[in-house]
Amino acid sequence: MPGPYCPSCGVSLPIVKVWQEGKTDRGGFSLNVKTGVVCPNCGKRLVILQHWAVVATVVAFLLYALLLFEAFPHAEEQLSHMSRPLAVLIALVAVLPVLGFESLISPHFSKVRPIKDGETADFPLDNNGSRDV
């Protein structure tokens, strides 16, 4: 799934790479600071609006949880009979698809807007690392 796109030239932006290099919270769930991306085609500096990416992750997580509860209706009871480390391990493995979605798919749901004059943002993909505008 491509996108978001540069509003000037329409090129797909390297959003997943920004998400990987940028300052995110512990789980990579959201960007911690105002983060920007430079269009690789026209060089336009854009600020990432991540609200829809976060919403997409939450919705995906809820749908996945519903799916798991439908597929394994007695999972909670079965997990309670297991040793705690095994139950934790199973829970961690079960959450892996959501983590993959979160890091590879949900960033594409973010939007971008041109950076304003005097506005600062972190640009993790700049050649010299993070820097303000």
Ligand SMILES: [Zn+2]
């Ligand atoms: Zn562009």
